[in-house]
Amino acid sequence: MVSTSMPQSILISRTLIKDLSDHLDQEVFLQGWVQDIRNLSKIKFVLIRDRTGDMQTLALAKETEADSFAAINTLTPESVVEIIGMVKKNKESRWGIEVLIKNLKVISSAATPLPVDNSEKGLTHIDKRIDHRFLDTRNLKHQAIFKVRSKIVKLLTLFFDANGFTNIHTPKLTKIGVESGAELFQVNYFGKPMYLAQSPQVYKQMFVSGGFERVYEFGPIFRAEKSHTTRHLTEFTGVDFEMGFISDYTEVMDFIERMFINLLEKLPQEAGEELKLLGVNTLSLLPQKIPRITLSEAKKLLLSKGKTYAPDEDLDAEGEKLLGEIVKEKYGSEFVFLTLFPWKVKPFYQMKGDDAVNKKLAVGVTKSFDLLFNGVEICSGSQREHRYEIWRAQAKEKSLNPDTMKEYGEILQYGAPPHGGAGFGLDRITQKLLGLENVREAVLLPRDPERMTP
Ligand code: AMO
Numbered sequence: 001m002v003s004t005s006m007p008q009s010i011l012i013s014r015t016l017i018k019d020l021s022d023h024l025d026q027e028v029f030l031q032g033w034v035q036d037i038r039n040l041s042k043i044k045f046v047l048i049r050d051r052t053g054d055m056q057t058l059a060l061a062k063e064t065e066a067d068s069f070a071a072i073n074t075l076t077p078e079s080v081v082e083i084i085g086m087v088k089k090n091k092e093s094r095w096g097i098e099v100l101i102k103n104l105k106v107i108s109s110a111a112t113p114l115p116v117d118n119s120e121k122g123l124t125h126i127d128k129r130i131d132h133r134f135l136d137t138r139n140l141k142h143q144a145i146f147k148v149r150s151k152i153v154k155l156l157t158l159f160f161d162a163n164g165f166t167n168i169h170t171p172k173l174t175k176i177g178v179e180s181g182a183e184l185f186q187v188n189y190f191g192k193p194m195y196l197a198q199s200p201q202v203y204k205q206m207f208v209s210g211g212f213e214r215v216y217e218f219g220p221i222f223r224a225e226k227s228h229t230t231r232h233l234t235e236f237t238g239v240d241f242e243m244g245f246i247s248d249y250t251e252v253m254d255f256i257e258r259m260f261i262n263l264l265e266k267l268p269q270e271a272g273e274e275l276k277l278l279g280v281n282t283l284s285l286l287p288q289k290i291p292r293i294t295l296s297e298a299k300k301l302l303l304s305k306g307k308t309y310a311p312d313e314d315l316d317a318e319g320e321k322l323l324g325e326i327v328k329e330k331y332g333s334e335f336v337f338l339t340l341f342p343w344k345v346k347p348f349y350q351m352k353g354d355d356a357v358n359k360k361l362a363v364g365v366t367k368s369f370d371l372l373f374n375g376v377e378i379c380s381g382s383q384r385e386h387r388y389e390i391w392r393a394q395a396k397e398k399s400l401n402p403d404t405m406k407e408y409g410e411i412l413q414y415g416a417p418p419h420g421g422a423g424f425g426l427d428r429i430t431q432k433l434l435g436l437e438n439v440r441e442a443v444l445l446p447r448d449p450e451r452m453t454p
Contacts, residue, residue, distance in 0.1 A: 012084065018052035021097055023087045030057070030083040030099065033138055034110075036119070037075050044072040046101070048083065049140065056090075057083055057099040068104040078110035078118065078138065126440060133444055133454065144274035145442055149430045151270040153218060155263050156239060163255070165214040165241060170203035172220060176405055178202060180347045180398065183224035185234075196222035199423060201349065202408045204242035205384060208419045209411045216241035218426065226449045229317070230438040231376055231428060235447040239429075242421030249351070249367035249383035250292075252420045253337055256371060256379065257290050260335065267433075280434050285334050290371070291327060292337040296361050301326050311363040312342040324375020336372050340365040348398040349391065349408075350382040351420075367420075373432045381422025388412040 015028040032050035044059040059069050075081070085099040115132045116124040118139045129136040137143045160167070177184045177198040184195040200217050207215045221238040246252065264282045268275060275282065293301075298319075299309045305322050309315065315323065315338075327336040340353055343364040350366035358364050368382035385391045391412055395402040402409055430442035440446040445454060 016052045017048070017050050017055045020055060020087055020099065021095075024089065024097065025087065027084060027086055027102070028099065030055075030085070031107075032081065034075055034077055034079045034081055036077060037072065039073060044069070046072060046075065046081070046083075046104070048081065048099075049138070051143070053140065055095060055097075055099060056093050057085060057101050057104075059101040059104065064101045065103050068101060071104055071106055075106065076110045076112050078114055078135065079106055080108040080110075081106055126438060130440065130446065130451070131454065137444070141277055144271075144277045145430065145434060145436070146444060147274045148267070148271045148278070148434060149426070149442060151267060151274075152263065152426070152430060152433070155266050155270060156259065157218075159259050159262050160214075160216045160241065163214070165216045165243075166207075166212045168203070168207055168212070168215045168217050169219065170197070170200045170217060172197040172222075174198075174202075176202065176408065178347055178349060178405070178408070180345075185222050185224045198223060199238065200240050201347075201423075202405075202411075204240055204421060205349075205408075205416075205419065206411050208242045208244040208421075209414075209416045213244040213417070214242070221423075228449065230440075231317075231431070233427065233439060233443065233446055233448055236428075236439075236443070237426040239424040239426050240421065241423075242419060244417040244419040246383065246418055246420050249339075249369065249381070249420050252381050252383070252422055253290075253292065253339075253369055253371075256381070256422060257287075260290070261286065264433075278434055282433060285433070287333050287335050290335045290337055291331040291333050292339055292369075293327075294340045294361065295338050295342070295365075296340070296363070298323055298338055301330075311361075312344040314341065314345040320372055320377060321375035324372060327372075334374050337369050338372060339369045341368045341370070342366075346382070348394045348400060349384050351385045352394070369422075371422075373429070376428060376432055378428045378432060379422050379424040381420065383418070383420035386412055386416040386418055388416075 012029040014031055015023060030048060032048045034046055035049045035054055036047040038045040042061045046057045048055055048057050059072055061069060082105045083101055084103040085101040088098055088100050090098045116129055116135050118135060122139055173187060173194045174197050175194060177195055178201050179198045182198050184198055187194045187196060199221055200219060204215050204217065217240050219238055220235055222235050224234065225232060264286045267282045302319055302322060307319050307322060327333055340361065343352060343366050346366045346368050350368050353365040353367055366382055370377045371379040385394055388409060392402040427439050427443050431439045436442055
C-alpha cells in the first residue's frame with residue numbers, strides 16, 4: 001500500500017542517517033532502504049538504512065498518520081521508503097536516538113523472498129551473494145570493503161601525482177602479450193585476431209620513452225589462466241607504474257615502500273568508519289622498513305621448514321605462505337620484498353643481474369622483485385632492459401621473435417632512459433589489507449574460469 005501524500009522531498013531536504021543526532025527534537029526527512037520490520041499491534045519498528053548507516057524508526061498508532069501506519073503492515077525488506085519523523089532520544093536504542101514516524105511513503109516495493117540474506121548474520125554463500133551483488137552491497141559491512149578500495153585508489157593516485165607521475169590510459173585490445181606464463185584471451189577483431197591486454201607493460205615503457213619519464217595506470221588486466229584459487233581472477237584491476245632515469249631496480253622498491261607506508265598511514269583518516277566496521281587497524285600493519293631478501297635466501301629460510309626448491313625455480317603458493325610466517329617471526333613484518341629472481345622464471349624484458357651477482361647466486365637472475373603481503377604476492381616489478389641489442393638477444397633466448405614486436409623494440413631505438421616499474425593487483429591489495437579470505441570479496445563483479453555473470 002502506498003501513501004498518497006505530496007512528494008516529501010519538495011517540503012524538506014534530506015537528512016543522512018549519520019547526521020541524525022544533530023537534529024534532536026527536530027523533524028527530519030529520511031530516504032533509504034528497509035532493513036528490518038517488527039510489526040506489533042500498536043507499535044511498529046522499521047529499521048532503515050542509507051549509505052551512511054542504519055537507524056531505528058518507529059510508528060505509533062496514536063502519532064503516525066493512519067495510512068502510513070497501515071502501510072507498514074505490507075512493507076517488505078529492502079523496499080525504498082521516505083520517512084518524515086521526529087528525532088527523539090532513546091537510551092535503550094543502540095544509537096541513543098530513534099525517529100518517530102509521522103509519515104512513511106513506499107517509493108519502490110521489494111519483491112519477496114530476497115535471494116540473499118542481508119541481515120547482520122548474512123549467511124548467504126559468496127557465490128550467491130555475487131549473483132545478486134547489488135543486493136549484497138546494501139549490507140554496510142560488504143559496502144565498506146568497496147569504500148575502502150575506493151580510498152586506496154584515491155591515496156595511491158595522490159601519491160603518484162605528488163611524485164611527478166602522469167596518469168595514462170592505454171589500449172586493452174592489443175596485438176602482443178609479453179608476460180611469460182600469463183595466457184592471452186583472443187578476440188575476433190573484424191575477422192583478425194587481437195588479444196585482451198595481459199598488462200600495460202609495453203605501453204608504460206613506451207611513454208617513459210615518450211618523454212613523460214613517470215607514468216601510471218589503473219586498468220583492467222586479462223589473464224586466461226584456469227586457476228581456481230582464492231587469489232586468481234581472469235580479469236583484475238592492475239595498478240601499474242613505470243619510472244625513467246633510475247640508477248637501479250632498488251629505486252623502484254624504495255618508491256613502493258614509501259607508497260605503502262603513506263597508504264597505511266593515511267587510510268584511517270580516509271576510511272576510519274569503514275575500517276572500524278571491518279575490524280581492521282592498518283596502522284598495526286605499518287612497516288618502518290620492508291625487509292628485502294633474495295629469492296635464494298628465502299629458499300634457505302624455507303629449507304628450515306622442510307620446503308626445497310631447485311635454484312632456478314620460483315616459489316609456489318605454499319612456499320609464499322610459509323615465508324610470510326617466517327618473515328613475520330624473524331623481522332616482525334607483514335611485508336617482504338623478494339629480490340633477484342631466476343632469469344628462467346621471469347619475462348624476457350627484465351634486465352639481467354650483473355655477472356658478479358649471477359656468480360654469487362650460482363644462477364642467472366634478473367633485477368627483479370616481488371612484494372609479498374602476508375604470504376601473498378601483491379606486486380612484482382623490475383628494471384627493464386633498455387639496450388635494444390641486448391633486448392633483442394634476450395627475446396631470442398626465450399624463443400621469442402623480436403621482429404614480431406617491432407613497436408616494442410622501436411621504443412628502445414630512439415633514446416630510451418634506464419627505467420623500471422612494477423604492477424600491483426588492486427584486488428589483492430584490498431583483500432590482504434582487509435584480511436579477506438577470498439579475493440572475490442574485494443571485487444564487485446569478479447571474473448574467473450567459471451563466472452561470466454552478472
Ligand atoms: P605480474 O604478472 O606478476 O607482473 O602481475 C602483477 C601483479 O598483478 C596481480 N595479479 C593477479 N591478481 C589477480 N588475479 C590474477 N590472475 C593475477 N595475476 C597477477 C598480482 C601481481 O603481483 N608487467 C608485470 C609488472 C611489472 O613488472 O611492472 C606484470 O604484469 O598482484
